Amino acid sequence: MPGETTGGAGQGRRALVLVENLSVPFDRRVWQECTTLRDAGWEVHVICPRGEKRDTEAEVEIDGVRIHRYPLRAATGGPSGFAQEYGTALWHTFRLAARVGPVDVVHACNPPDLLFLPALWLKLRGARFVFDQHDLVPELYLSRFGRGEDLLYRAVRGLEWVTYRTADVVLSTNESYRDVALRRGRRKPSQVFVVRSAPDTGRFRPVPPEPELKRGKPYLLCYLGVMGPQDGVDYALRALAKLRDEQGRDDWQAVFVGGGDTFDAMVELSRQLGLADRVHFTGRVPDAELVRYLSTADVCLSPDPHNPLNDVSTMNKVLEYMVMGRPIVSFDLREARVSAGDAAVYAPANDESEFARHISLLLDDPGLRDRMGKAGQERISGPLSWQKSQESLLAAYATACRGLAPLSARRPGRTRRSPRR
16 A cells, blocks of 8 residues: 555644535444544544434534534435535535634545535645545436436536546545546556445444344345435336246345435335335434344345446445345446455346346355355455555555644644634
8 A cells, every 4th residue: 555654643633524415424434534533643623514314413523523514405406406505515615614724634525526626725725635536426427317428427527637636645435446546537556545435343233133024024135225316226126026026936025224315216116016015115214223124134135237337336235234244136246246245146237137036046045145144244354344444544644644744833823723613
């Protein structure tokens, strides 16, 4: 890994983390990064939107991390809705960044690829810019809207390019994203660090299974995650209908945990497919309830269809299934294989009948399910562990700050601003 890490390397330094699409600490990747920096001696501030049911305080300190939140209504409709959402978020981000005051590092998490604007403003005041690329926005645009490489696609490619060029270092969630940063962003290998998302093994621990969650059936199938246009919940539901109709199986119950833009549409699709009596939608649930479902599940579903974004993205749900020791059925995606390895079986891309057949195969083979679950847990505790990502994150910060005196040394005699309460 390029760069170097030393214990307490952040002493006397301040970091400001910018997030737009999730609240913190609900965004678990960002929260893990914040606590890692805190433990290394950094003073950490976060600017993010407020949550609807959690993370609702305007300003709060949690475990030594200071969080500044703003009200934000998620976009509805087409591009004009996103323009309104992003404009509001940028205004609040600038406003709150001015209140936080000078920092050593501004750490911006996309999407959108517009946070380079407040990052550049802070960079001109002496900060270094760490770009944390959670999503490839051009591929997200192609996958979500299906409009091809039109004018808006070229615009988001341009914003990504400016963000790459403005950043001092780039954090990539996997090697596929790193390759894009090197190739499309023209960044040097020493400037791009892979910081993988990893589940919190303290939060995700199996508990005894609860057969009553299977609602009288021998097997429980589980989907966990966001329900958006590109997440494949519709593929999963059609595959379950084929599991019933083509595989002739009525020995299962399914639970879909999570929410998102298409939640209501997916509930309605389940009714149209005649699955309402065997598919239960929970919405977002507390961690303890989520763990109950995952601990009871016999097979977990990762139905993300093949598209330009999904093929190169690491799915958090796959990692969370693995830490719980659950076998997975996935479509055959490049990064799904990198993450899950032998913890999953892979149906040909977007083939719902084969997805159903693979579910049936696993239900009939408890020994295979057990071996796959153990393989996933070994990967999470080894090459995919958060400890390895922590090392990479701190190396990235060391590289970004090379040659930069701590803020306190650059501003002798200046009293640090305290956030207003």
